[in-house]
Amino acid sequence: MRFLHVTQRYPPAIGGAEKYIADLSEELVQRGHQVDVFTSRALDFYTWKNELPRLEHLNGVNVYRFSAMRRRAWVWSILHFGLRHYWHTRSRWYEPFIFFGGGPLAPGMLWATLARGRRYDLIHLSCLVYGHVAYGYWAARRLGVPVVVTPHAHARQQDTYNLGYQRDVMFGCDHVIAVTPAERDLFLDLGLDPWRVSVAGNGLRPDDYPGGQQATARRRFGLPDEGFTVLFLGRKSDYKGLDVALEAYAVLQRQGLPMSFLAVGPETDYSQALWPRYQGLPGLTVLGAVSDEEKLAALAACDCLVLPSIGEAFGIVFLEAWLMGKPVIGARVPAVSSVIDDGQDGWLAVPGDASDLAACIARLVADPDLARRMGARGRDKVLRRYTVPRITDRVEGIYLRALRRRQRASGSHDGQPATRSLEQDQ
């Protein structure tokens, strides 16, 4: 079959939603489907600067990139104006400001979707917070092509799913794909039909996580060979809970437990302001942005991953830790609770509570066998549910269900083959 994926950015642009759509597209191509991607030429969403080539063939996927209007300071101002007034008044008059300020505004992408959309069996829109979903949806509806959307909604950020036009898109699409059961609940609470909302999840390729010698990895970061190492891995933004993790570590240090703490991830103004408070804390190692290879080494070096973030949409880093056989500790917020089975493959700590987090870490320090068992269970779970092929199975199934529902609604399949293959399409 032929699928069109419409997304705001595509690798080499970095991001969870970008990786999701790239993994999905490549896996579908491997299964014999034809996948084209319409996206912007931008590497970053702050500016939508047109940097990437207009056409690329990446691992069998045809990636068409369209120039978008640059997001300069005045465009950001328009976005903030729209958001400020929208949430006060809920008036749809402010939605065009948000749409315009959010971008990417790529008229070429709209035109190409309108001109070529009928060639595809289904159009898949990704990342509802950006404007391409609105005009991609409008074009798909105009052409009568089945359309599904993966919103990547953040429960704590209503502007990622709860603006008027975003709700219109979700209510109008043939199917909505959530990444966690918690996100699905959010959509059902909005009033979406349970038959049209499914959970697919995020996936990894286990071969990309070969494991590694813990001792070698520890030497690389100057960590002691003995003792328990806690890893914090992620952008050091305020909502990620770095302060809570450090506070918990300080509590355990005061109890005299032989431990070290490795904090890895891009620095932010918030984290820079945090470090002076924890200067001189024994066993603390801090690294900024690292390569994939260094990230794997950090995961190999640690005994557990701690990410008490209250703003995760999924938390793919938990899957990465599990694939390396490590237990994880997250915050008890809906999205993370959908991923971690408390007491089975990790712990859920009370959000913002350093003493509860310290208690969770202490349990793992006291019982290394439990830590190993949790890591092993987590790995089994990833292999069972969160690999790229498994996620693609789910999305492929959703595509077929959406197509069948359309066919049942139209009530006609005379002369239609039982199945469709790429050869038939060609």
Add this chain to the structure above:
Amino acid sequence: MKAHVAGSTSSAASAVCRLLQERGDVVSCSDQVPPGADLYLFLGGHKAMKSLTHGLVILDLRHDTILEAAPWVSYADLCLVRSDQDREALVDAHGFEPERIFLVTDDTLSDLVDKAVRDALPPAHTERRGKAMSEHGAAMRPTDRPGSAQMVSLAARLEGIERQADIMLRGYRVRSRVPVIGPLIAWVRRNLTSHLREPYLDPTFERQVAVNRELVTALRELLDRQAELEQRLAHFEEEQQHGGE
């Protein structure tokens, strides 16, 4: 209605074929999946499920004792199981939506098929899984303490209240069924009320929704605290008992 039963030539397949024939359906039964059927019923995983773009696809796992074919649920419109345990396994271990997994017997299958082909089937057992497992998951695990049953019941009530916290009619759209000028009528009706709704009613109700949610959060925190205290008390009593012995 044209129905095809595929995936097995066992006695189970014959029984399903008979059942559908008794309903008056034109039924074929083989591993070769023919075109043009309205209903495809698979008694196990089948590669044709990965490419069927028409009809209704049902995966019958009632005879799959170890749920070997569970990954194929992704490709089915709905799935039949024989017990609550199987249903829970598909939801918890494999992460499938509970709404399309049906517990049926041969007696109820016919009614289910009727509704399903018309897309008139109500979802089976709608649940809010993410929230149910989330913020108060650990604290709400049942224990054998006398108060735990009440705690679980309170938690369930709280979930009910939380579902009702959002009092806005989010899906409501002003519509008119009058042909041709219907959109104009809807537009006029929308704009006649928008001066009240947008600056006054909607913000007021949104504030009420926020208050409702805050209350639920506060109650949940209290409940968590209560559960924690109960656990501590249980631990304390246990220690006392051991000390006494």
